[in-house]
Amino acid sequence: MSEQYIVEEQDQSKRIDKLLSDALDDVSRSQIQGWLKDNIVKVNGSSVKSNYKVQEGDEITWEVPEPEPMELKAENIDLDIVYEDSDVVVVNKPAGMVVHPAAGHGSGTLVNALLYHCKDLSGINGVERPGIVHRIDKDTSGLLMVAKNDQAHRSLVEQLQNKSVERRYEAIVHGMITHEFGTIDAPIGRDPKDRQRMAVVEGGRDAVTHFQVIKHFEDFTHVECKLETGRTHQIRVHMRYINHPLAGDPKYGPRKTLDMEGQALHARTLGFEHPRTGEWKTFEVQPPEAFQEMLAYLEERQK
Known part of the structure; x- marks a missing residue:
C-alpha cells in the first residue's frame, strides 16, 4: 500500500528520518533509516539518504512492505x-x-x-x-x-x-488555559487531509477527555487529563482542538516548542478491578526525569 506525506513549512529543513519517525507512530527511526537505505522511501520520485533535509512542498512517498x-x-x-x-x-x-x-x-x-x-x-x-x-x-x-x-x-x-478503568495523565500544553477544569467531548477519526493523523471530525468515534489545571506558567500549562474513552492520540488531538497542543508534540503541536524528545505526556495513574479477585487496584508513577526537568525549567523561568 502506497503512502504519501507532503512537507509543510513548519517541517522545513528537518532530517527526513526524524520527520517520518515523528509522523508515523510505531515505526522507529532506525526502521525509517532501513526503508531509506532500501529505497522504499522516495522524495519527489527519487531516493535520498537518511540525512536529507526536507523542503516545503516535498512529496514523500513510500510503499509499506507487506507484513511477513x-x-x-x-x-x-x-x-x-x-x-x-x-x-x-x-x-x-x-x-x-x-x-x-x-x-x-x-x-x-x-x-x-x-x-x-x-x-x-x-x-x-x-x-x-x-x-x-x-x-x-x-x-x-x-x-x-x-x-x-x-x-x-x-x-x-x-x-x-x-469505561470503568481509571486512566489519568499529566501533560504540559501550550498557552495558558483560562478554565481550572473542563471536559472535551468531541468525536475523533482519521484526518481527511492527512491520513497519518487523527482529528476531531464529524462522524468520528465518541471521545471524552476531562482536564484539570495543575499549574499555570507564563505560556504553558501543566494539566491532568482523565480519559473516559481511549481513542488513538485522544489527548493529543483534543488538546490541539481547544488550541492548547501538547509541548514537544511533533505531529499535532507547533514547531516552536519546548526542547523535548516527543510530546510531554505521561500516563501517571491506572486503576482497574483485578480480573480474578475483584479487588480494586490503583497504581501511580511520577513522570520521568525529562518531564520533571522541563517543569523545573518552567518554574525557574517564571521567577
Missing part, C-alpha cells in the same frame, strides 16, 4: 515492573519504546521485553500483540496493564469498554 509472518523473539530488555501476579503485569513504559511489533520492526518493543520476562501472555490479540490490552504512543511514558492469560484479558477489555 512474524516470529517474535524474547529480548532481555530492562522493564520497570510496577506490579505482577499470575494474571496481570503493570509496566511503567519509558518514552521512546514502541508497545508492540509491526511490519518491518519486530524487535526492541515492549512485547519483546515482556516475552523474556513473563514467558506466558494472553493470546487473544494474536501472535504480534500477546498480552496487550491497551497501548500508549511510542513517545508517551507511563502505566500499561498487560494480561497474562485469556480470562484476564477478556475482563480487562470489558472494563475498558465499560
